[in-house]
Amino acid sequence: MLYPVMLNIAGQKAVVVGGGAVAVRKARSLIDAGAVVKVISPEVSEAMNELLSGSTISWQKKEFAPADIKDAFLVIAATNSRETNELVQQSASPCQLINLTDDPQGSRFIVPASFQRDKLCIAVSTHGASPALSKRIIRELKEQFNDADVAYIAFLEKCRTVIKQSLPASEMRQVLLKQLASPGFEKQVKAASSIEREQLLTEMLTDWREKQ
Numbered sequence: 001m002l003y004p005v006m007l008n009i010a011g012q013k014a015v016v017v018g019g020g021a022v023a024v025r026k027a028r029s030l031i032d033a034g035a036v037v038k039v040i041s042p043e044v045s046e047a048m049n050e051l052l053s054g055s056t057i058s059w060q061k062k063e064f065a066p067a068d069i070k071d072a073f074l075v076i077a078a079t080n081s082r083e084t085n086e087l088v089q090q091s092a093s094p095c096q097l098i099n100l101t102d103d104p105q106g107s108r109f110i111v112p113a114s115f116q117r118d119k120l121c122i123a124v125s126t127h128g129a130s131p132a133l134s135k136r137i138i139r140e141l142k143e144q145f146n147d148a149d150v151a152y153i154a155f156l157e158k159c160r161t162v163i164k165q166s167l168p169a170s171e172m173r174q175v176l177l178k179q180l181a182s183p184g185f186e187k188q189v190k191a192a193s194s195i196e197r198e199q200l201l202t203e204m205l206t207d208w209r210e211k212q
């Protein structure tokens, strides 16, 4: 079993080897996460060219050589050459995060299908059994969330910050924090105006103090 994580790669160096369709997809998601991306490839596709002109990503027009990944935090081998992807794998140091787009078993991480909307992130993996199914599951789950959920999550973040600042760590505080995520509270928040939402939070804190 693989270990699912949310990686903070903002400002970290990432190298994508290859310039085709798969490399573009991986490079785009790395840029979205704030990584400093370098592409190594003798040729790049039209889509990669567009990405290169519209963002801060750089391109070295050359075949892969081991020194290309020396300082990288994260490496993606996305060429159509098995030998090259294998050379990338062999060139990686033991603590570099490396993904081989044609070899899940040889990868230190694989990329799940995902959907991100503000703070909401849903990711699905089949451990490489069927990327197409992962993609379909995400498409189906995506349908279940809308702007109201995004606003609800933003409000929960605010409530949680206020509760953590106002109340000492205790079992009761945990009960309150769990209550924020309950279906009943979700319903109340979604039906409330922004002023009513603030009142809900105030009432919650007042109730809690009265119970002390």
Ligand SMILES: C[C@@]1(CC(=O)O)C2=NC(=C\c3[nH]c(c(CCC(=O)O)c3CC(=O)O)Cc3[nH]c(c(CC(=O)O)c3CCC(=O)O)/C=C3\N/C(=C\2)[C@@H](CCC(=O)O)[C@]3(C)CC(=O)O)/[C@H]1CCC(=O)O
Binding pocket: 025, 026, 029, 099, 100, 101, 102, 103, 104, 109, 110, 111, 112, 113, 114, 124, 125, 126, 127, 128, 129, 130, 131, 132, 133, 134, 135, 138
């Ligand atoms: C989710 C997504 C994320 C992303 O890439 O960003 C992703 N693949 C996506 C799409 C996709 N990939 C493939 C198809 C064709 C249909 C099919 O094969 O099912 C489709 C569907 C399509 O394109 O519509 C072909 C394919 N994929 C891999 C191999 C190599 C191999 O299996 O050995 C081959 C060649 C197989 C062959 O030889 O033909 C390997 C991997 N692909 C993974 C991720 C990792 C496992 C994810 C998991 O656990 O489910 C893993 C293990 C490694 C990795 O890449 O990290 C992205 C959806 C993005 C989106 O939502 O738009």
Ligand SMILES: NC(=O)c1ccc[n+]([C@@H]2O[C@H](COP(=O)([O-])OP(=O)(O)OC[C@H]3O[C@@H](n4cnc5c(N)ncnc54)[C@H](O)[C@@H]3O)[C@@H](O)[C@H]2O)c1
Binding pocket: 017, 018, 019, 020, 021, 022, 023, 040, 041, 042, 043, 044, 045, 062, 063, 064, 078, 079, 080, 081, 084, 101, 102, 131
């Ligand atoms: N993980 C996935 O989601 C997924 C999906 C489909 C395919 N694949 C696999 O990913 C790989 C790439 O697929 P694609 O459709 O992007 O291929 P592609 O043919 O469109 O692109 C391959 C790229 O690799 C570059 N390249 C070739 N030799 C190189 C070298 N020595 N150094 C640097 N760059 C080099 C080429 O210039 C080209 O830009 C294939 O091996 C395929 O099996 C993975």
